[in-house]
Amino acid sequence: xxxxxxxxxxxxxxxxxxxxxxxxxxxxxxxxxxxxxxxxxxxxxxxxxxxxxxxxxxxxxxxxxxxxxxxxxxxxxxxxxxxxxxxxxxxxxxxxxxxxxxxxxxxxxxxxxxxxxxxxxxxxxxxxxxxxxxxxxxxxxxxxxxxxxxxxxxxxxxxxxxxxxxxxxxxxxxxxxxxxxxxxxxxxxxxxxxxxxxxxxxxxxxxxxxxxxxxxxxxxxxxxxxxxxxxxxxxxxxxxxxxxxxxxxxxxxxxxxxxxxxxxxxxxxxxxxxxxxxxxxxxxxxxxxxxxxxxxxxxxxxxxxxxxxxxxxxxxxxxxxxxxxxxxxxxxxxxxxxxxxxxxxxxxxxxxxxxxxxxxxxxxxxxxxxxxxxxxxxxxxxxxxxxxxxxxxxxxxxxxxxxxxxxx
Numbered sequence: 001x002x003x004x005x006x007x008x009x010x011x012x013x014x015x016x017x018x019x020x021x022x023x024x025x026x027x028x029x030x031x032x033x034x035x036x037x038x039x040x041x042x043x044x045x046x047x048x049x050x051x052x053x054x055x056x057x058x059x060x061x062x063x064x065x066x067x068x069x070x071x072x073x074x075x076x077x078x079x080x081x082x083x084x085x086x087x088x089x090x091x092x093x094x095x096x097x098x099x100x101x102x103x104x105x106x107x108x109x110x111x112x113x114x115x116x117x118x119x120x121x122x123x124x125x126x127x128x129x130x131x132x133x134x135x136x137x138x139x140x141x142x143x144x145x146x147x148x149x150x151x152x153x154x155x156x157x158x159x160x161x162x163x164x165x166x167x168x169x170x171x172x173x174x175x176x177x178x179x180x181x182x183x184x185x186x187x188x189x190x191x192x193x194x195x196x197x198x199x200x201x202x203x204x205x206x207x208x209x210x211x212x213x214x215x216x217x218x219x220x221x222x223x224x225x226x227x228x229x230x231x232x233x234x235x236x237x238x239x240x241x242x243x244x245x246x247x248x249x250x251x252x253x254x255x256x257x258x259x260x261x262x263x264x265x266x267x268x269x270x271x272x273x274x275x276x277x278x279x280x281x282x283x284x285x286x287x288x289x290x291x292x293x294x295x296x297x298x299x300x301x302x303x304x305x306x307x308x309x310x311x312x313x314x315x316x317x318x319x320x321x322x323x324x325x326x327x328x329x330x331x332x333x334x335x336x337x338x339x340x341x342x343x344x345x346x347x348x349x350x351x352x353x354x355x356x357x358x359x360x361x362x363x364x365x366x367x368x369x370x371x372x373x374x375x376x377x378x379x380x381x382x383x384x385x386x387x388x389x390x391x392x393x394x395x396x397x398x399x400x401x402x403x404x405x406x407x408x
Contacts, residue, residue, distance in 0.1 A: 042144035056127040059088040069399030096122040126176035135231040142275035147405035151336040158311030164210040184236040192230025195252040225253035241277025266296040288314035306345030313340035328371040338364040360386040375406035
């Protein structure tokens with residue numbers, strides 16, 4: 001139903017755009033000053049197109065890719081897809097009041113979701129109020145997830161299959177930044193709706209936080225009346241880079257109904273650390289993130305539902321050629337590599353003391369070409385091994401991935 005409601009709106013936008021004098025269209029400058037921008041700025045630090053003197057501007061990005069993957073020598077053949085198409089709308093209501101929305105269509109429009117739709121009020125650089133659908137600032141990737149910013153076709157596994165990618169909820173919070181010469185300090189703190197029983201009651205048959213994204217009712221009400229707290233602090237130095245420490249936690253289960261106690265209050269806690277830096281001598285860009293998850297799983301559940309999870313990734317991007325390439329004046333050709341690891345069930349079996357497996361590691365070498373900074377062409381080779389809970393010989397998965405991603 002949502003898809004059919006969206007189509008006339010989208011078609012109207014296309015018709016309206018066709019009637020606009022192209023001379024009125026202008027690009028809103030993007031803050032490309034990496035020495036001052038922080039990860040928390042990613043929500044607004046995007047290219048937008050403004051129409052005349054209207055207070056609103058629009059933007060978005062699209063991704064398309066191809067892959068040929070196989071597991072243990074068996075392949076399903078060639079596959080093409082458009083994993084996501086995203087639209088932004090921003091408005092400056094007042095010099096101290098602004099609004100931004102991000103709507104994403106996944107799998108060719110099969111899924112339509114509001115990832116961000118919040119109003120920001122600035123009282124002081126260190127005191128800003130944000131309310132609406134907000135992205136919980138756990139780690140760095142959740143807020144800084146736009147496809148054109150990355151040299152890899154797939155998103156990091158730990159940030160999508162352990163933590164829920166583009167995890168957003170309705171709520172309110174405060175954020176602020178402070179600059180002092182080469183240093184920048186930032187913080188964010190939010191209270192929102194949160195997780196539910198689906199993280200341990202899902203078709204994955206394991207503790208799986210991304211299952212909570214399927215509950216669209218979290219945008220209307222809390223599943224248990226308990227807020228989820230998410231907070232982050234980050235420090236950046238112009239020469240050293242940025243490091244962030246974030247936490248997300250709260251009661252996830254429905255423990256009471258109409259005054260009747262159903263279960264004990266069960267907590268979910270996530271701690272994450274992230275960093276990014278550029279080595280000035282070689283222009284090598286490094287970015288990484290690591291997270292730990294603790295879940296209070298009922299004793300009635302089997303040991304395949306993990307109480308402890310951990311995982312993360314590191315990306316290394318090395319520009320090789322810069323300048324005039326293939327007819328583009330400021331093109332960049334880079335080599336890159338991603339290392340990633342996820343353990344969905346840390347610990348040992350109670351009966352034998354043996355290690356519980358259920359983990360995965362991957363290596364992804366890549367080549368990327370950026371004709372302009374907002375567009376990337378990428379070629380990846382993914383190799384990974386995934387082991388089941390019993391520690392049987394791992395499944396070996398590998399293949400070629402090719403993709404395009406661009407802001408518009």
